[in-house]
Amino acid sequence: MPVSTIYLLRHGDSRRDGVKRFMGRTDLPLSAAGEAQAKEWQRQLAHLTFSRVICSDLNRSRETAKLVALGHGVALQEISSLREIDMGEWDGRSFAEIRQQFPDAFSRRGEEIATFRPPGGESFSDLEQRVLPAFSRLVQGATGNLLVVGHAGVNRVLICHLLGMPLVNLFRIGQGYGCLNLIEASADGFRVQGVNLPRL
Template identity: 50%
Template sequence: ASVLAGIPFESAVSSDLARCLETARIILAGRDVPLRTEAGLREIRLWEWEGLTVAEVRKRFPGHYEARGEDIAGFRPSGGESFHDVEKRAVAAFEAIVRTSRGEVLVVAHGGVNRCLLCHLLGMPLGHLFRLGQEYACLNLLDFSGDIPTVAGLNIRPGHLFHPPRP
């Protein structure tokens, strides 16, 4: 949160799930910045797979994990979402945020959602979403001031701003 202390956010939007809300509240502590929640920024819903390890998924749903690997963007676990589904709802939510916001806006979302949004903004095939690193609590800097959105920073880990990883 201290890395973001100097940024004069005018508003903030977070997924309505607890992890993101807690992160947003920590970042905004002591500031008079309105925070609203957006269900469209929720992480992918895996329903029957929720809370399972890869080994458990492979055991309970033979062949499904492999099928997901063959079509990472389009595979949908029973009752769940595909990354195409996530992209559709997340892009709609994000575009509404961009349309209705002014100035510096804090958006707190989940890794899968971030990857879908970044693929969309970069014109990258969604099937390549895991080529984009998204560490926990990383920063992505997006600039909408010009004619086209610019990804000015990607997967920035606050600790690495001052202490780069050693080779």
């Protein structure tokens, strides 16, 4: 039997337009669609008892966690180490703008996805080194059901690590807005039971 089940969510939708952007530390609230996604998970997970509810300290993660955990009577634990990857000077800017203004750097990012750092930002390798120790501390000795609301990059590096996948493959892992990943933790280690689930 698992010692703990980790319900690892990506926060709900926070987009304000249809433009594809680099969204890291830009601190947007949930959109109406994102709130609806979180409320749907609140409904689907209402039968569970959560021993802990954990989120990053960015609004879109915090708001999702509050809505999903509504009625569970568990205080939110905000962990800054679970923030999304820092995109530095590219944060909030559109892919089209960066591709046009910095074509060489844009191409390098695609070719060196694990190690490329935008100016003033982090690489996915940097993100992994920040997130994995925080995740290990959170789950050490944990029992019961844990709700963890992360971000697309955060969740991808965690799942890559748990599956033994190299970071260069992280975008093979889907992480739609408001998706759920199911992870069982036991004395034998971790088992990923579901990835990018839109519903149970």
